[in-house]
Amino acid sequence: MNFHLLLIQLIALCICSCIPKTECLTGNNVQYVKSKDLNFVAALAYVDKYKIRVFNVFCSGVLINEQHVITNEHCIRYKKPEDAVAYLGSFDLNEAQEFKICDWISYTDWLGTKVSEPKSLEFDDIAIIQLCDSVDTKIISPAKPLWTTYNYLQEKTGVTMAGWGLVEHDFASQYMRKATLNVVDQSRCEQQTQMRSIAVGRYFCTKVKPYVVGSGGDSGGPLLIGKNDLVGITAMRHTEHKKFSTTVNLHANLTYYKEFIQDYTNDYYSVLIQ
Numbered sequence: 001m002n003f004h005l006l007l008i009q010l011i012a013l014c015i016c017s018c019i020p021k022t023e024c025l026t027g028n029n030v031q032y033v034k035s036k037d038l039n040f041v042a043a044l045a046y047v048d049k050y051k052i053r054v055f056n057v058f059c060s061g062v063l064i065n066e067q068h069v070i071t072n073e074h075c076i077r078y079k080k081p082e083d084a085v086a087y088l089g090s091f092d093l094n095e096a097q098e099f100k101i102c103d104w105i106s107y108t109d110w111l112g113t114k115v116s117e118p119k120s121l122e123f124d125d126i127a128i129i130q131l132c133d134s135v136d137t138k139i140i141s142p143a144k145p146l147w148t149t150y151n152y153l154q155e156k157t158g159v160t161m162a163g164w165g166l167v168e169h170d171f172a173s174q175y176m177r178k179a180t181l182n183v184v185d186q187s188r189c190e191q192q193t194q195m196r197s198i199a200v201g202r203y204f205c206t207k208v209k210p211y212v213v214g215s216g217g218d219s220g221g222p223l224l225i226g227k228n229d230l231v232g233i234t235a236m237r238h239t240e241h242k243k244f245s246t247t248v249n250l251h252a253n254l255t256y257y258k259e260f261i262q263d264y265t266n267d268y269y270s271v272l273i274q
Contacts, residue, residue, distance in 0.1 A: 030212060033091035033162065033176040037227055040143045041176060042069050043087040043096065043164040044129075044220065053093050057172030060163035060221035061129060062230060063088055063142045068265045069129040071220030072235055072252075073106040076127050086131060089140045091176040093164065097140075102132040107260050124202065125235045126252045128264050143222055143230040147255045153204055153231060156183040161206065161234060161249065163221030165214055172217050181206035181249065192248045202256050204232065211247040223251045230254060 042061035045053060059075035069086055076084075081104055087096035106127040135142075162178040184192075189205035206223065214221070214234055223232035232251030254261070 030177050030179045033178050035091070038091065038162050038176060038178065038222075039089045039140050040064075040228065041088075041162050041164075041221060042071075043093055043172065043176075044069075044071060044075060045085055045087060045172075047083055047085055048098075053087065053096075054171045054174055057087075057093070057164050057166070057217055058084075059217060059219045060165075060234070061086060062220070062222040062233070063135060063140065064145055064230065064261070065142050065265060066134040066137050067131050069131065070230075070233055070254075070261070071127055071129060072233065073108065073125045073127040075220050076104050076106065076129070081129075086129065088135060093172065093174050093176075099135065100132040101129055103130040104128065105264060107257060110260050110264060124257075126233060126257050126260070128261065141228065143224065143228045145254055145258075145261060146225060146229040146231050147258050148231060149255070150186060150201065150204065150253065153183050153253075154185045156225065158225075159183060159206060159231070160224040161212070161214065161218070161221065161251075162224070163214060163218030163234060166217035179208070179212040181208040181212055184248070189248070189250075193250055202253055203235065203250055204253055206249045206251060207247055212249070213247065214249055 040063040042063060043053075043057050044059040044061050045056035046058065048056050059071055061069040061071035061075075063069050081101040084101050086099045086101060087093060088099060090096040104127055107124045111124075159181055160178055161181055162176060164172050164176060166172055184205045184207050186204070189203070193203075193205060218234050221234045222230050223234060225231055231254055233254065235250050235252045
């Protein structure tokens with residue numbers, strides 16, 4: 001083994017052993033994932049030169065078919081696809097399979113190809129990643145986008161949030177974590193996040209007592225009904241999080257971006273619930 005590589009790994013082990021045990025998803029309801037039920041949740045990371053994956057994770061994502069992962073737009077901003085990879089297939093980051101990324105597109109860029117004067121907002125924080133190789137869906141089953149109405153989601157209980165949140169020193173958790181929350185009604189969401197009314201419909205909020213709140217690395221992770229019905233994408237910017245209530249999580253409403261997702265992925269067979 002290269003001496004410099006060995007030295008870096010030893011230093012990493014020393015640093016990690018000194019890090020206090022903190023939560024990525026924070027709160028009493030947070031649990032470690034211990035099964036393969038959520039193996040479609042991706043850890044997005046910079047290309048791993050030193051074989052220490054927890055150093056490189058910057059966001060989460062969710063696989064929706066054999067070749068596409070949904071995440072936040074801010075996760076890919078100022079990055080190049082060839083400089084990043086997606087880890088899928090395990091709740092243990094060190095055992096997950098690595099997939100190279102060939103392309104990605106944000107909702108804002110996609111909208112620019114459809115209309116001459118796109119009206120995308122800062123709130124349109126969603127993007128789609130295209131993997132270079134197809135995932136074996138017999139081994140890693142994708143989540144299923146669930147197109148639904150906001151009324152269906154309001155006051156929905158028992159939804160699941162999952163991700164690869166960052167702990168102290170910006171290292172990712174080695175093990176995926178999840179939490180069960182409830183969707184709050186639209187007026188409370190708008191009030192607690194201080195969003196402009198124009199953003200309502202694009203997003204919804206979740207909350208639970210005792211509280212659960214995500215960290216930066218949870219951005220792009222799924223919000224699920226049941227085991228794999230995908231209704232939202234966790235949207236959390238470090239700069240915005242300070243002005244939100246610490247007991248509320250913000251999620252992009254997947255149905256609002258249905259046309260974007262279907263157009264780019266050529267997937268028109270997801271479930272529709274009125």
